[in-house]
Amino acid sequence: xxxITLQQVRKAFGDVEVIPPLDLxxxxxxxxxxxGPSGCGKSTLLRLIAGLEDVSxxxxxxxxxxxxxxxxxxxxxxxxxxxxxLYPHMTVRKNIAFPMRMAGMDQAEQDRRIEGAxxxxxxxxxxxxxxxxxxxxxxxxxxxxxxIVREPSAFLFDEPLSNLDAALRHGMRLEIAELHKRLDTxxxxxxxxxxxxxxxxxKIVVLQAxxxxxxxxxxxLYNSPRNVFVAGFIGSPKMNLLTGTEASNRGAHTVxxxxxxxxxxxxxxxxxxxxxxxxxxxxxTFFHVHVEGMQEPMTIRASGDLTMSHGDTIxxxxxxxxxxxxxxxxxxxx
Amino acid sequence: MARAVTNQRKxxxxxxxxSIGFLIxxxxxxxxxxxxxxxxxxxxNPPIFLGFDWTLENYAEVMxxxxxxRFLSNSILIAGGSTILGIIIAIPAAWSMxxxxxxxxxxxxxxxxxxxxxxAVGVLYPIYxxxxxxxxxxxxxxxxxxxMLINLPxxxxxxxxxxREIPGEILEASRxxxxxxxxxxxxxxxxxxxxxxxxxxxxxxxLAWNEAFWTLNLTSVDAAPLTAFIASYSSPExxxxxxxxxxxxxxxxxILILGWFSQKQLVRGLTFGAVK
Amino acid sequence: MxxxxxxxxxxxxxxxxxxxxxxxxxxxxxxxxxxxVRSYLPLRGGDQGFVGLENFSRFISSxxxxxxxxxxxxxxxxxxxxxxxxxxxxALLLDQPLWGQGVVRxxxxxxxxxxxxxxxxxxKNMFMDPVNGVFAHLWRFFGxxxxxxxxxxxxxxxxxxxxxxxxxxxxxxxxxAIQSLDSEQLEAAEMDGAKWTSRFAYIILPHLGRAIxxxxxxxxxxxxxxxxxxxxxxxxxxxxxxxxYLIYQRVLESQNVGLGSAGGVYAIILANIVAIFLMRxxxxxxxx
Numbered sequence: 001x002x003x004i005t006l007q008q009v010r011k012a013f014g015d016v017e018v019i020p021p022l023d024l025x026x027x028x029x030x031x032x033x034x035x036g037p038s039g040c041g042k043s044t045l046l047r048l049i050a051g052l053e054d055v056s057x058x059x060x061x062x063x064x065x066x067x068x069x070x071x072x073x074x075x076x077x078x079x080x081x082x083x084x085x086l087y088p089h090m091t092v093r094k095n096i097a098f099p100m101r102m103a104g105m106d107q108a109e110q111d112r113r114i115e116g117a118x119x120x121x122x123x124x125x126x127x128x129x130x131x132x133x134x135x136x137x138x139x140x141x142x143x144x145x146x147x148i149v150r151e152p153s154a155f156l157f158d159e160p161l162s163n164l165d166a167a168l169r170h171g172m173r174l175e176i177a178e179l180h181k182r183l184d185t186x187x188x189x190x191x192x193x194x195x196x197x198x199x200x201x202x203k204i205v206v207l208q209a210x211x212x213x214x215x216x217x218x219x220x221l222y223n224s225p226r227n228v229f230v231a232g233f234i235g236s237p238k239m240n241l242l243t244g245t246e247a248s249n250r251g252a253h254t255v256x257x258x259x260x261x262x263x264x265x266x267x268x269x270x271x272x273x274x275x276x277x278x279x280x281x282x283x284x285t286f287f288h289v290h291v292e293g294m295q296e297p298m299t300i301r302a303s304g305d306l307t308m309s310h311g312d313t314i315x316x317x318x319x320x321x322x323x324x325x326x327x328x329x330x331x332x333x334x
Numbered sequence: 335m336a337r338a339v340t341n342q343r344k345x346x347x348x349x350x351x352x353s354i355g356f357l358i359x360x361x362x363x364x365x366x367x368x369x370x371x372x373x374x375x376x377x378x379n380p381p382i383f384l385g386f387d388w389t390l391e392n393y394a395e396v397m398x399x400x401x402x403x404r405f406l407s408n409s410i411l412i413a414g415g416s417t418i419l420g421i422i423i424a425i426p427a428a429w430s431m432x433x434x435x436x437x438x439x440x441x442x443x444x445x446x447x448x449x450x451x452x453x454a455v456g457v458l459y460p461i462y463x464x465x466x467x468x469x470x471x472x473x474x475x476x477x478x479x480x481x482m483l484i485n486l487p488x489x490x491x492x493x494x495x496x497x498r499e500i501p502g503e504i505l506e507a508s509r510x511x512x513x514x515x516x517x518x519x520x521x522x523x524x525x526x527x528x529x530x531x532x533x534x535x536x537x538x539x540x541l542a543w544n545e546a547f548w549t550l551n552l553t554s555v556d557a558a559p560l561t562a563f564i565a566s567y568s569s570p571e572x573x574x575x576x577x578x579x580x581x582x583x584x585x586x587x588x589i590l591i592l593g594w595f596s597q598k599q600l601v602r603g604l605t606f607g608a609v610k
Numbered sequence: 611m612x613x614x615x616x617x618x619x620x621x622x623x624x625x626x627x628x629x630x631x632x633x634x635x636x637x638x639x640x641x642x643x644x645x646x647v648r649s650y651l652p653l654r655g656g657d658q659g660f661v662g663l664e665n666f667s668r669f670i671s672s673x674x675x676x677x678x679x680x681x682x683x684x685x686x687x688x689x690x691x692x693x694x695x696x697x698x699x700x701a702l703l704l705d706q707p708l709w710g711q712g713v714v715r716x717x718x719x720x721x722x723x724x725x726x727x728x729x730x731x732x733x734k735n736m737f738m739d740p741v742n743g744v745f746a747h748l749w750r751f752f753g754x755x756x757x758x759x760x761x762x763x764x765x766x767x768x769x770x771x772x773x774x775x776x777x778x779x780x781x782x783x784x785x786x787a788i789q790s791l792d793s794e795q796l797e798a799a800e801m802d803g804a805k806w807t808s809r810f811a812y813i814i815l816p817h818l819g820r821a822i823x824x825x826x827x828x829x830x831x832x833x834x835x836x837x838x839x840x841x842x843x844x845x846x847x848x849x850x851x852x853x854x855y856l857i858y859q860r861v862l863e864s865q866n867v868g869l870g871s872a873g874g875v876y877a878i879i880l881a882n883i884v885a886i887f888l889m890r891x892x893x894x895x896x897x898x
Contacts, residue, residue, distance in 0.1 A: 052506050054613045071615065073512035085507035089525040098521075099511035146511070347708040354700065355717035361774070362720055364744065365732050377742040380751070423630065426623030434620035442628065444889050449635045451885035453835050455854045456874035457638035459645065459861045464637075483634040490627060515619050546726045546838035551862065564727040565842050575736055582728045593723030594716050600782060 002063070002153035002186030003028045004049060009058035011044055011210075018044055019210035021058060026154075026188065026203075031180050034190045035197040036207035036233070042190045043158055045207070049188065050156055051075050063153060073102070078147035079156040082163065084139045086131040086146075092118075093127040096145045103150075110149075117145040120182075137168045144179070154186035161196065173199060194234055198222070206230050228330040231256045237286055237299045239324070246294070252325035252333060259286065259301040261322035266308070269315030273298070275308050289314055362586070369393070369579035376575035392580035402563070406584070409559035411474055412549070413542035416481035417489075417535055423482075424489040425531075429519060431490075432497035433505060443494065446487040454484075454547045465552055474557040477549060481542045489538055496530025497523070536596040543589050560585040639878075645871035653865045665872035674856055681765055682852040686833045688769035689776055690826060697780030697825070698818065702810075704781070705788045715785075722778040726838035733771045734760060734843045764848035771839055776832075780825045787821035788814065820891065827888035834881055853877055 004026040011019040019041045026032050034042040047053045049060060051072035060068050067075050078099075086095050093114060100110045118124045121141040131139055140160060147155055157176070161169045177200055180187050191197055197204050198218045206213040206221065206229070214226040218234075225231035231239050239256040247255045263269065264287070273291035287300040287308065300316060308314060325333045356363075367384070368376050375386040396402055431439045461480070462471070470476035500523065508522045524531065546561040553562055564585055567578050593600075646665055649658040669675060704715060721729065737744045738759035746756035759767040791814065799809050835854055844850045846859060857877060861870030 050510060052509065052613065071613075072506075072509045077510070079507065079510045081503045081507055083501055083503050085501065085503040087504060087508070087522055087526070089528075098508070098513075102508075102512035102517060146507075150511075344707050344709065347703065347706045348710065351703050351706075351708050351714045352710065354703070355714040358774070358777070359717040359720055361729070361732055361737065362724065364736060365728075368736065379742070379747065381744065381747050423627050427627035430620035430624040434616050436617070436620075440893060442624070444893055446627075446631055447889060447892065448882075448885055449631050451831055451881050451888070452635065452639070453854065453874075453877045453881045455835065455837070455857045455861075456878040456881075457642055458858065458874070459867050459870060460638035460641035462862070463641070483630060486627060486631060515616075540723060544723070544725045546841075547835070550727075550838060550841065551858075561725055561727045561838070564725065564731060565838070567731055575742065578731060578735060582732055586724050586728055589723045589725070590720060593719070597715070597719050597782065600719075600722075600779075 002026075004154060004186065004188075005061045006049070007059045007061075009045075009048060009060060010056045011041075011048060011053065012056045017056075017210070019048075022210070022212055024205065024212065024215070026186060028186055029184050031177075031187045031189065031200055031202045032205060033197040033201035033203070034188065034205050034207055035194055036192065036213075038192055040207045041210035042192075042207050044210075046079075046156055046158055046188060046190045050077055050079050076153045077156055078150050078152035078154075079158065080140075080143045080147050080160045082159045084131075084143040084163075086139055086142055088131050091128050091130055092123060092134070092142050092145075095131065095142055096149055099146060099150045113149040114145075117148050120148070121145050136164050137172060140164065140172055141175075144176075148179075148183070152185070154188060157187065157189040159190055159192070161191070161193075176200065195236060198234070204234075206233060224332065225256075225324060226332055228254055228256070228326050231324055231326070237301065240296075240298045242294070247325075250320075250323055250325060253328035254326040254330070256324040256326070257318045257322060259299045261319045262298075262300050263317040263319070264300055264302045264306060264308075265315045265317065266313070267315060269317040271298075271316040271318075273314055273316065275310055275312045275314050278309060280304065287314065289316065291316065362590070365579045365582050367579075368575055369583045371576050371579075373574055373576045376579070392576045393584070396577060396580045396584065402581075402584075405558060405560050405563035408474060408553075408557055409543055409561075409585075412477045412481060412557070412559050413539050415474075415478035416485065416542045417538045419478060420482045420486050420489045420538060421493075421531065421535060424486060424493050424534075425519070425524070427490050428493035428497050429523060431494050432500075433502055443491065446490055450484070450487040458551065461548075462552065471552060472554045472557045477552060477557055477559075480548050480552070481545055484545070484548070485538045485541055488541070489534055492534040492537070493527070493530065496527055496534070499530075500526055533596055536592055537600060540589050540593055540596065642871045642874050642878075645867050646875050648868050650867040650871075651865060652867060661868065665868045666875070669860075669869055669872045669876065674851065677849060678851050678853050678856040681849060682834065682854070684765055685769055685772065685836065685852060686830055688766075689773045689833055690829060692769070692773040693777045693780040693829065694784075694822060694825060696777055697784050698822075700777070700781045701784035701788050702814075704785055718781055719778045721774050722776075722782075724775065726775065727842055729775055730771055730839040730842045733767075733774070738767060760844055761848055764844055764850045768836075768839055768843065768850055771843070772833065772836055775839075776829055780829070783821050783825050784818060787818050791817045824888070824891060827884055827891070830884045831881060831888070834877070834884070853880075 006022060006024040008021040008023060009019065010017070010021045022045075034045060036042050044053065048055050051067070051070060051074075055068060058068075059066060062075055062077070087098065090098065096114050096117060097110050100113065114127070115124075118127055121144060123138070123141055123145060126134060126138060126142075131142065134142065143160070160176070161172055164172060173196060176187075176189075180200075189196075189200060201218055203215060204218055204221055205215050208229055213233075214221060214230045221230060221234045225234060225239075228241065232241060235258055237259045239258050240262075241254055241256045243254050247253060271291045271294075273289040273294075276288040276290055276297055278288075279286040281304065283304050285302050285304050285306060287302060288297045289300055290297050298316065327333050369392055370388045370390070371382070371386050372389055372391070375382055378386075431443060465471040465473070465476055468476075504526070505518055505522060508518045513521065543559075544561070546565075549559050549561045550565060553559070564581060567581065647660060647662060649661045649664075650656070651658070700718065704711065704718070708714070724732075735743070740746055740756045740758040743756075743759075745759065749756045757763065795813055796809060799813055804812065836852065837854055837858065840846055840850055840852065840855050846855045851859070853873070854877065857870050857873040860866050860873060
């Protein structure tokens, strides 16, 4: 079981309120990702759930029981830290065994679980090494192994991939997704990377300045962002946001169109512009286009076959059905 | 990037540095050499550098003095006891300051430092009087406590600077893993801080071993450590160079060896972390 | 950042150290202040009541006071100058590439670990003895008349002994500071055409500024309290009586506790003036 409910949870450091009262419900078995720019309070929120920080108000309940005042160890949660936080003076085996040793579990059961975790995480050959002798990815696995053996009701991940290089990061992301499917345990995952959020989550919680901007499945957030912030934050490359006449023509204060919803032509279209930087990814090419009468360059996603280069004239045609419209408070209007 | 330097230049540096090093070390070397001479060789004119009859009789004689062993054991007990007692009191305090800092942490640390700055002579009589009234003048345990208090600020500071280098996430991980505060300090923090704790132990043992204000003023016979033993040579026995040297060598040899191990940590400990 | 329970645990764990040091500071300090305003002669009638600030004015106006201040300043100043000037030179030398650097370091640092009573006695007898001392042999070898160090130039002799003990400390700290200098800075200066002397004056010396200040402050605090070196060499005779030694004599030798305590209060004030500057530097370092 791993159902976590936050009711009017609030956190202030001295006079600074980093998280205004907030409600959130996390269902058993769900993969929830907290995403937002740095300093948005996502890590603090995770630490509140873990019990590493006190709430300044409100209630946290885990599986229906009030856990607000429980110390971290009593909450039945396991955490994987950004720096992995392995015990450098213990072998991998001892690291993984530590939570079980603290719980006073009998040795045979400890061994059984360590073997199981080591096998699942490809660590069997490294059990007698120390963390200092392992690569970043292996350390990450040990940290996960230490979390798994406790059989927690939920896993908490605090930016677990940010210390890995790009190639490893993709591999570990798949492994974590795999792990979730296999264990079917609640996972709460904090990241500032919206690609990680989109690919891993059942449910994404977008945070900004301690406030939840939107909660929803990746596709909900992509298709109907609730406000301008979410619209700009989710999706890569970023949505083009337009104000002024283009917006008022379409009956809104701000309109947004995603780079993949604009057609490109060398001869005719709604907007005329010149190609700035072209980023060739192979399958796709991103064009940054300076459109006449617009302040900001517009980003376009086009097929990789399209050959156009710096200074060429280009015509753009947005798919009118795909425009997102926002009022002057930044909220979505249908 | 270190640059290649001509061997000539390096040789010149080496010669100068070794000469100066030798000069600075010479009084110690001379003391050690003299301790193996006969009293006659020790005051020979001109002095004999190496070509004398090596003898151990000075050591035998110093050891034979029935009380030498007591001075030595007092030194070990006082320096060791005060250091260990200090560490036991300082570890929890340093843990608090390093991992649960509050607005007052800095003030408390600086205040502790300020107690170290209190000139001993300013409080000599009160301490002397208190020792008499409590009946602990010339008492080893009293010196253990006093030297512990003198060095406690340094111990707290050194441990604090070492603890601060340990990532707090690891301690948090142990908390998540179900470790109690005692287990967290015992199984996670202390083993990780072993190098830091060891150098703190070492440096403070040295400082306590060499402390020569309180040990001279608060002891006479029973609790007197080696500092007082050597001071008793001030006259006229000091004119017996060979025996003075043997006694001196025995008093400083263990500390010289320990000191060489701790020289890197010395800087951090004595500058309160301001120079690393 | 922590929880309420860890904060209260922290307070409890800090309590023993704080409490002990508080007692260690306040009780003797209070007693010293109390004695300093009383006429207290343990062997000659005991506590003879409140005398106001008389002890303070008598301590300052006694004929021994100003010479003691001079001696103190001379010893502190002399040792500071010697240990810092030679310390910088030694540190620069040891930072150069040379064979056996570790061994030289060990040789240079050794005097710091020698017990003060041992170093004072070894110097007094085996080096400064006018008949059999190493210096006497040296002087005679060059045809000079041996100097009776501790009576002819007593203060200078003590400065020499104490400098020998503290030079290693200064060298070690300055060496650590030099080694933390980014060598790219020096290379950049070299590319800019700076000569060795200007590299030293404009880059190395400013970089050492903080370390030098720290050496000055810490050594001053220890040097003000120099005791054993005087105790076993001259016993305060021949003008080697420092403020610390004067107070010691008033309190334990002539058993005039009131007067000695007033002197103690002066010593505490003096040390605190130095300590404030030191704490500023250390405190700034904490904010990082």
